[in-house]
Amino acid sequence: MNLLVLYLLLLKASVTSFSGLGSLPMVRDDFVVERHLLTDHQLNMAVVAGRTGPGPFGLYLVCVAYEVGGIPGACVGFLALITPAFLVIPLMRWIGARADIPRVRSAIRGLLLASVGLLVSSSVPLTQDAFTGVFSVILMVASFAVLTFTRIDSAWLMLGAAGAGLAASLFR
């Protein structure tokens, strides 16, 4: 596939969404339904790969581009992923200059609180999915406590959780 077309398709999906996985319906429509460049299974694997590693969930776009165009495709996907982010700089200048106005500050707070509500709504299914028994609850509570009450780096937490998962599997 032409890399410019690939870039434009991914950019369209990225620029019309407002969250990491928000572009998924458009990507599926373009790559699976319309152009038959990917199967649903390949798209699923790209999403899982994007969620498994560190970084934002939107990284799945890079995996989609890799599935379609190999390494050059992945590079193009990477560019499509980061391009819209720089729109934030003029937005910051414009809104930032008005951030001390009480009504603007309140509007920003309202936006932030609505985002928290959305975050809770996306955390519930993730938590249900992660629940596999008492051991998983212990890991969840421990990771909440470590992040909230200590300054331990999250990388150590992830390493510890992986080790605990491994140790638990040995005793099953």
Next chain:
Amino acid sequence: MNPPQNPPPSVKKLTEIFFRIGNTTFGGGYVTIGMLGRELVDARRWINAEKFDLAFAIARVTPGTNLIAFCAAIGALICGVAGAIGAVLALTAPSSALAVLIAYGFERWQGNRIAMAAIGGTVAAVAGMMWATIWIILKPHVGGTTWNGMIRNLQVVLIAGGAFVASWIFGLTPLPIILAGTLTGFLWKDAKKP
């Protein structure tokens, strides 16, 4: 009142922080934002909580992946455009390469009992991290037991709770929910004294 801020770092130093946190934090954008808040606001004091919240709010309405826009905003606030570019590249380039490697190897791992046990442990930890991040973001917006504090708490319950219900029960997409939250905030002023 905000504690005094430290002078801005070099672009190289800022990039190192984004590289370390962005490529070792699992669980998606909000968890990474929580970790960046701990590091940049609480530990290093390169940016205050209000500017951090402003970057978070504006990144939320910027098209694309929120976390990447957030990094560009924070990088620009601390070190200008060079900081924005450094922050975005440090956060996304290595993790993109890793995501491609995972996509390549994932089907092979599915048959590997050891790899799947380790992944199961990290999935549970990520769920706990998501809830910790919610608390880290929400904490500065929760009032006390004074009249103004109670009003602020009511705003938290109504706006955040309303957004949750709109998404979870009614299945609304994020954009109208965020717009409604912003409008509510605009019309119902924050009771916090300046």
